[in-house]
Amino acid sequence: MSIPGTDELQLLHEQICQAIGDIKCIQILYALYEQPRQVTALADLLEISQPTVSRHLTVLRERALVIAERRGPAVIYHLADARVIAVLNMMRQLLRDIHERRATALS
Amino acid sequence: MSIPGTDELQLLHEQICQAIGDIKCIQILYALYEQPRQVTALADLLEISQPTVSRHLTVLRERALVIAERRGPAVIYHLADARVIAVLNMMRQLLRDIHERRATALS
């Protein structure tokens, strides 16, 4: 894969990176990876206020990273693509290796 | 890989996601992926002021995502781990698929 141009970079940043740059969004994504949940369930689980969760979900939905499905008065959210989690897990592995490398370099 | 706990999530966010959440940092990472460069070369290439580039590089260095190597008065920066680019490319592919899926859904 080649180096991205300015336009693609802009899109990449706005639609994915920025969402992943927010820790609460990451929490929400992992919670939805475990299982689809409705808004209040997420708010209770993550101890975030309902409006905040709803706003984050709106953004994630606009970015097409999550999908909303109304079921009665509730709205069930679920991940649109599990690769988001794969990306995050890749970063976690990277983080671990970096720490390990640092520890080795210091010893 | 299991679901990350709060502490790991905090680290992940602070050390990697936040850096990737800045579009100029992404530009810098890709530029260093092409080849190691010194600060002014990056500033010229990306049309960002020297102090701004330097500040971003400092952050990336603290996160151990880039490595600095002094060569005379200049400092050559290079990527610490190419997997950062792999992660970004994975996101790009994800972005493309999302767009494609949207286009298909609308037709």
Place this chain on the structure above:
DNA sequence: TAGATATATTCGTATAAGCGAATAAGTGGA
């Protein structure tokens, strides 16, 4: 249609983060 439940939105505020100009600090050569 009234009420209960769940979600979305608006609003004002507070916090965070990036920016360039100016300046300081480090490095090597004369």
Place this chain on the structure above:
DNA sequence: TCCACTTATTCGCTTATACGAATATATCTA
């Protein structure tokens, strides 16, 4: 040591973004 070059840091400012309280909207049931 002085100078030229490169990089790092400080400073004040601006912009962007997240937040909760309050409120509006949507859905279902009776």
